[in-house]
Amino acid sequence: MFTGIIEELGVVTGLERSGGNLHITIGAGMTPELKIDQSVSHNGVCLTVVDITNGKYKVTAIEETLSKTTLGELKQGDIVNLERGMKLGARLDGHIVQGHVDQTALCTGVLEKNGSWEFIFEYDPKLQNITIEKGSITINGVSLTVVNSGKNNFSVAIIPYTFQNTTFKLIKKGTRVNLEFDVIGKYVKRLTELNSRSPPASS
Known part of the structure; x- marks a missing residue:
């Protein structure tokens, strides 16, 4: 669950196709605070952190996600909006956002x-x-x-x-x-x- 209040801008540093999946590597200041299996919103799409290496993290977008979002159009060097999941008990400054693009x-x-x-x-x-x-x-x-x-x-x-x-x-x-x-x-x-x-x- 997210609020729609962007924390920072990340940079796409790597893209790798594997079957119908797209592995996306992101460079961001929040990386040292992330954990494997944590959810992060990327341009409104909730993706799971699957790897953290050398100050960058990786997420995977499956074919279903790529067909309904703009993630498949990403290029190396592109900038993306990032937000980590909301904390219970914190102020909801935006509105309830699921990270599921319609x-x-x-x-x-x-x-x-x-x-x-x-x-x-x-x-x-x-x-x-x-x-x-x-x-x-x-x-x-x-x-x-x-x-x-x-x-x-x-x-x-x-x-x-x-x-x-x-x-x-x-x-x-x-x-x-x-x-x-x-x-x-x-x-x-x-x-x-x-x-x-x-x-x-x-x-």
Whole structure:
């Protein structure tokens, strides 16, 4: 479980394909504090630390993960958003984030707003994921509030701190990102679907 508050930026220092898996080596300041089997969010994707060597750590993304996220597009030298699992009893500064990416989205516009930025994203509506204005959304692991919400698009406002300390400074029109929709909203949507399919009660 995560909060969507990015701890630091890591650098991809190695990529190795093995069958349908991708082994990713990351250089990060948090590495000395990590342990084998620990969960770390990488651009919003929860992955398990499988090796720590020479101040760098390795995680493995399986084929299922690669098919639903942007991790398969990583190149050596790329920067990724990192967050370790949340601590029980700590403040929840973002929102409840599982690290399970629902789908990807395409950045369709970046607007400068005199000291902040508005990023616009569009996603495939076939999976029927939804956003609501002032609701929560996770983009590449960053907890954000939806500004404008459409049927298959939405926008978020980015303050200078978030812009400088996450990969948002690298996102431009045409960039693909990972989306995790609000887990509470997903449960409500699922329950509504099930109720609408239930046969009427007999009298």
